[in-house]
Amino acid sequence: MKIAIYPGSFDPVTLGHLDIIERASTLFDKLIVVVMHNAAKSPMFTVEERMDFLRCTTSHLNNVEVDGFSGLLANYAAQRGACTIVKGLRAMSDFEYEFQMALTNRKLNPDVETVFLTTSAKYMYLSSSMVKDIAQHGGKVADFVPAQIEEEIFQRMRKDG
Ligand code: PNS
Numbered sequence: 001m002k003i004a005i006y007p008g009s010f011d012p013v014t015l016g017h018l019d020i021i022e023r024a025s026t027l028f029d030k031l032i033v034v035v036m037h038n039a040a041k042s043p044m045f046t047v048e049e050r051m052d053f054l055r056c057t058t059s060h061l062n063n064v065e066v067d068g069f070s071g072l073l074a075n076y077a078a079q080r081g082a083c084t085i086v087k088g089l090r091a092m093s094d095f096e097y098e099f100q101m102a103l104t105n106r107k108l109n110p111d112v113e114t115v116f117l118t119t120s121a122k123y124m125y126l127s128s129s130m131v132k133d134i135a136q137h138g139g140k141v142a143d144f145v146p147a148q149i150e151e152e153i154f155q156r157m158r159k160d161g
């Protein structure tokens with residue numbers, strides 16, 4: 001069974017992430033979308049909230065599992081018996097960081113290959129940070145996040161003031 005993992009902060013999941021998940025899910029027997037900690041970021045949503053968002057937006061995909069993990073991605077891949085790490089690439093600006101992570105992960109776990117899926121052109125500009133910025137300023141995020149979570153994000157932003 002070919003198992004792939006798609007790791008990220010997903011704070012929150014965007015239509016760009018969902019596009020990668022849908023496409024990657026057709027390439028592997030099982031795709032595990034795993035919410036992880038990025039040391040360079042302070043997330044707005046808890047791991048549980050981010051996992052819930054992912055679960056309700058991927059419920060139509062039978063071979064997709066959502067998980068959370070705190071630790072090294074290379075270790076998580078080994079634990080789950082994954083052969084591949086899937087990453088989405090938007091632009092050249094993503095490349096250097098992703099290249100560095102791919103090489104580091106290969107050093108830590110030579111049994112796992114990182115593959116990059118290029119984003120669909122319509123989502124090239126899209127990021128979770130942009131979604132949060134728009135929502136925090138009272139803007140509409142319907143064009144950027146899956147419909148199932150738009151209202152929850154809006155309510156959450158209202159609550160946080
Ligand atoms: O969506 P992001 O924030 O770009 O995802 C980055 C993430 C969470 C995949 C990355 O920070 C990560 O792999 N964190 C886990 C810790 C780890 O394994 N670090 C070494 C990899 S270079």
